[in-house]
Amino acid sequence: MNASALILMIAVQLVVVVFTVYFFYRVLVSKPKPEPDSYIENDDVER
Amino acid sequence: MSTNTEAWGSRVGLVLAMAGNAVGFGNFLRFPVQAVQNGGGAFIIPYLVSFLLLGLPLLMIEWASGRFGGQFGHHSTPFIMGSMDKRWIWKYVGVFGIFSNIAIAAYYCYIESWTISYIFHSLFGTFNGMDQLEVAGFFSNYLDVTTSTTGIPYEALIFFVLCLALNTWILSRGLSGGVEKVAKIGVPMLIIFGIFLAYRGITLKAGHEGAINNGTEGLNFLWTPDYSSLANPKVWLAAAGQIFFTLSVGMGSIQCYASYLKKRDDIALNAMSAGWMNEFVEIVLGSAVIIPISIGYLGIDRVVELTGIGGLGLGFRTMPFLFEQWGPILSAIAGVSFFGLLFFAGITSSLAMGTPGMGFLMDEFNWSRSRAAFAFGAVILLLGLPTIFFFNEGVFDEYDYWAGTVSLVVFALLEAILFSWVFGLKKGWREITEGADIKIPLAYRFIIKYITPVVLILVFTGALIRPVNDDWSNLNPREWEFHNESIIGQLQHKGIGPNKTWFADAFYAEADGKIDSVFVLREKHYIRVTRVGPAGESVSRDYRFNPEKHKLSLGPDDEVRTGEVLYNGMIVNRIFYIDMARLLLVSLFLFISLLVFIAWRKRTLEGRTN
Numbered sequence: 001m002n003a004s005a006l007i008l009m010i011a012v013q014l015v016v017v018v019f020t021v022y023f024f025y026r027v028l029v030s031k032p033k034p035e036p037d038s039y040i041e042n043d044d045v046e047r
Numbered sequence: 048m049s050t051n052t053e054a055w056g057s058r059v060g061l062v063l064a065m066a067g068n069a070v071g072f073g074n075f076l077r078f079p080v081q082a083v084q085n086g087g088g089a090f091i092i093p094y095l096v097s098f099l100l101l102g103l104p105l106l107m108i109e110w111a112s113g114r115f116g117g118q119f120g121h122h123s124t125p126f127i128m129g130s131m132d133k134r135w136i137w138k139y140v141g142v143f144g145i146f147s148n149i150a151i152a153a154y155y156c157y158i159e160s161w162t163i164s165y166i167f168h169s170l171f172g173t174f175n176g177m178d179q180l181e182v183a184g185f186f187s188n189y190l191d192v193t194t195s196t197t198g199i200p201y202e203a204l205i206f207f208v209l210c211l212a213l214n215t216w217i218l219s220r221g222l223s224g225g226v227e228k229v230a231k232i233g234v235p236m237l238i239i240f241g242i243f244l245a246y247r248g249i250t251l252k253a254g255h256e257g258a259i260n261n262g263t264e265g266l267n268f269l270w271t272p273d274y275s276s277l278a279n280p281k282v283w284l285a286a287a288g289q290i291f292f293t294l295s296v297g298m299g300s301i302q303c304y305a306s307y308l309k310k311r312d313d314i315a316l317n318a319m320s321a322g323w324m325n326e327f328v329e330i331v332l333g334s335a336v337i338i339p340i341s342i343g344y345l346g347i348d349r350v351v352e353l354t355g356i357g358g359l360g361l362g363f364r365t366m367p368f369l370f371e372q373w374g375p376i377l378s379a380i381a382g383v384s385f386f387g388l389l390f391f392a393g394i395t396s397s398l399a400m401g402t403p404g405m406g407f408l409m410d411e412f413n414w415s416r417s418r419a420a421f422a423f424g425a426v427i428l429l430l431g432l433p434t435i436f437f438f439n440e441g442v443f444d445e446y447d448y449w450a451g452t453v454s455l456v457v458f459a460l461l462e463a464i465l466f467s468w469v470f471g472l473k474k475g476w477r478e479i480t481e482g483a484d485i486k487i488p489l490a491y492r493f494i495i496k497y498i499t500p501v502v503l504i505l506v507f508t509g510a511l512i513r514p515v516n517d518d519w520s521n522l523n524p525r526e527w528e529f530h531n532e533s534i535i536g537q538l539q540h541k542g543i544g545p546n547k548t549w550f551a552d553a554f555y556a557e558a559d560g561k562i563d564s565v566f567v568l569r570e571k572h573y574i575r576v577t578r579v580g581p582a583g584e585s586v587s588r589d590y591r592f593n594p595e596k597h598k599l600s601l602g603p604d605d606e607v608r609t610g611e612v613l614y615n616g617m618i619v620n621r622i623f624y625i626d627m628a629r630l631l632l633v634s635l636f637l638f639i640s641l642l643v644f645i646a647w648r649k650r651t652l653e654g655r656t657n
Contacts, residue, residue, distance in 0.1 A: 001263050005270035008088045012095070013331050020327040023320035023485075027062055030316065030484045038308040040223060041056040 051122060051409040053307055053416070056223035058317070064222075064230040065304055065321035066328075067395025069295045070237065072158060074329040074392060076358025078289060079338045082269055083354050085285045086276025091330070093277065093286035097502075098326065101287055104491060104499040105296040105459055106322050108466045110314040111478035113305030122306040122406030124299040125643045128462070131470040138647060140465070142639045143458035144299020145407055148400040149423075149639075150450030150632055151298070153430035154443050155400065157203075159393035160210035161363060162386045164189070164202065169382025174367040175375055182368040186360075190438050194569050204435055208428070214394065215424030218401045219417045222307060226398045233391035234324075240388035241328065244381065245335035247373075251343035257372040258343040265339030268347055281517035284509040287502065288452075293329055294322060297459030300399040303406050315483035328392075336385070337361055344369045362389070411646035430635070433628060440624035449632050453534060456510060460503040467496045510534055540622060545610040549623035553615050554597070556607045558588055564603055574599070574614075576607055592616075 001009075032042055055061045082090040116127025124144025128137040168174060174182055188194050192203045199205060217225040251262030276282045291297060305314060341350045341361060353361050362385075370381040404426075405419035414422070434443040466475050476492055513533035514521075521527070529535045531542030540547065544557035560578035567573075573589045580586040590613060592599070597616035601607055 001267040002271060004272055005088055005267050008091065008272055009266060009270040009334075012091050016323065016326050016330050019319075020323040023316060023323050024062070026316055026484060027058060027320045030058075030313065032058075033309075033311050033313075033482065036309065038055055038312045039057050039061075040054045041060075 051120070051406060053122070053222045053406075053409075055307055056227050060223065060227035060231055061304070061308075062317050062320050062324070063234045064227050064395070064399070065301065065317065066324040067230040067234050067391075068300055068304065068399035069293060069321060069325035069396075070234070070328045070392050071155075071293075071295070071396040072359070072362075072389055072393055073289070073292045074325070074333045075241075075336055075389065076362045077292065078329050078333045079269060079336075080354045080358040080361065081285055081289050082334065083338065083351065085282040086273040086279075087268065088270040088272035089274050089276050090282060090286060091270075092272075093283045094289060097283075097287040097290040098322075100494055100498050101502050101506075102290040102294045102296065103319075103322060104495045105463065106294060106301065106318045107315070107479050107487070107491070108463060108475070108495065108499075109296060109301040110305045110318045111475060112462065112466060112470075113302035114308045114310065114312075114314055115478050116302065117306030117308060118310055120410060122303055122410055123403045124302050124462075125407065126410065126646075127302050127306060128465060129647075131465055135647075137465060137469075138643050139640055140458070140461045141299070142636060142643055143454055143461075144302060145404050145639050146636045147298050147450050147454045147458065148300055148403050149426060150430065150446055150454075150635060152397055152400040152423075152427050154434045154446045154451075155393065155397050156210050156214060156427055157207055157431055157434050157443070158359070159214075159390060159397055160203070160206040161189070162390040162393060163210055164206040165363065165367065165386040166383055166390065169367065169370070169379055169386060172375060172379065174371055174382070175378070177368065177371070179365070179368045182371075183364040185367075186363045188569065191569075191571075192435050192438075194571075207431060207435060211424050211427055211431070214397055214401060214427075215420050217394075217398055218405060218423060219420035221416055222402070226402065229398060230395050233395045237388045237391040238328065238332070240384040240391075241332035241336065243384050244340070244388070245332055247381065248336055248339035248343070251339065253343075256374075259346055260343050262339040262343045264347070265342035265350075266335065268342055268350075269334055269338045279517070280509065280519045284506060284513075287506045288510075291455055291459070291506075292451075293325060295396065295399065297455035297457075297462070298400070299403045299458070303403040304399065306406070311482045313482050313484040315479060315487050316485045319485065337366065340369050341365060344372060407642070407646070411642075411649065430631070433624075433631065437624045437628075440621050442624055442628040445625055445628035446632065448532075448537065449629065453510065456503065456507050460500065460507055463495075463500045463503055467500060472496045540625075543622055543625075546618075546620040547622060549620060549626065551618045551620060553612045554590070554592070554618050554620075556590075556609055556611050556613050559608050560586075560588070560606075562601055562603050562605045562607060563587060565599070 035043065112127055112131065116130045119130045121127045121130055125138045125141030128141040131137065177185065189203055192201060217229055219225070249262045249266065251258045253259060253261050295301065308314065338350065341353065353365060366385055367382060370378040373381055401420065401423045404423050405416070408414040408419040408422060409416065434446060472492060472495060480487060511534045513530040515528040515530050517530065529539070529541060536542070545555040546557065556576060558576065558578065560576040563575040563577040565574050571591055572594050573591050575587050575589050577585055577587045592614050597614040599614045600612045607613065
């Protein structure tokens, strides 16, 4: 691969991967809102 | 009271369902082709700018509008938009949010059914031993529904019905019991399949397994930036268009999914997570599969030629042949991975297309979930049949153009205006930030109010008056000639050629050339007209005719000019099917509008004002 293609590809893909992982991680670790919330699977879980 | 008691099971499930809604065939088949045709690596610049100025704002608008309407028990755009402004017009603008989903699902489920069929054929080794022309021919045969090369009569129709039955069944299981479960399996599976194929693509070595180039040649070709292309408005319009299709904005399905959220629950972080997940699949995986593999085996010139027929052609006409080079076992695994990936990308989107119409029927007419799902399946079957039987006559393309392209832009423009200027950005911003688990940059207030609507107006205007050859340099209106694919060009039937009437007693040649041969293929008769192309290459065009009904007026080796009679007899021209498809789409829109009117009257009589 030529340098400009390689730099552009790595830079763009790195940005995309970082944002994707960061936002999904935040979704996973965010505290649930007090009941009644929108999700039924956690209805019996004590907060 | 509405019978609609749907709810999401978990937050991760919702984000995956939203990401699955966004991730579709376009991530793997459309994006790389668009990039190749629009400046290679430089395409990513307008693409990311469009993502930030158009994609993310529209995601926020649609998530916020959906959650707002959901507070009043609305789960489809006519009444979600009606709850944002009481003027009657918005309910009918909202019809786009049901119409697009149904019309797109009609042809989308058909493509989805191809993937099921191709998984089946990959597993059973149908493509083993076929050369490239035979694999391409297999796809053409498949689309010609009356012919079967596999022994299964009406195979395309059978797989379509199977696919539709599967969608209907999952939808009848509800959001948490059906859609969400499929997303939790489908999204990780498509990422795993994508990583496997990307690895195989990138590690291809010239001289091994029949490859003529390294896989990295493909990446090099795709990512080498041609910065001069950035001065061409065509590239910016293509990038904005790609963002539209890839995020599934302007459809109404995001609003529907978000309408099942409670007021205090986050939408900002969810929207970001789902949006970026789609970008990961598109930019990281989508760019590393079909282009590296196809350039590895076919070379750059051949792939450039093949991208001219679009990503679908490349995916279904070419990829099975390329996988064959990996030997019977690995080719079966690769085929299942590639078409499995497309299947999961497709089904998570088609399920999202089912939910707005179902939500409307459950909210307004108290239909049960199963009944609403069955109605969706029946309507899609009815609307899908013309795309199957008259695929080659252009019905599929008409659905894609009007419902899958133009409607999305029109609806997105109108919803952006409603949200920012009618509902008001002050209230709108409150909706976006209410319960947010992340802080949205304040710059987005300005972007949502001013930039996004302006960009949408530019995109719409670009589509409306797109000039021939995409030459935007000559702005003299008197010399402006519309592109065949511009909205005005389409309405004028530009590019339809000399066969301009629905019915005729003569069929006219649509291009110059010499009659190469008159031949029979799978019991169908064709006239092949060949001419020399601009680069000295032979360009052939096959016209189908029926010797029992048509009489040839020219024979082999005769020169033929555009507009000259090729054969006489009773002829139904392509334009008839095109106009009927448009009529069908308009009828569908009017029918949904009528249902919205009936629902509104019902609400008024019952004293339900919201």
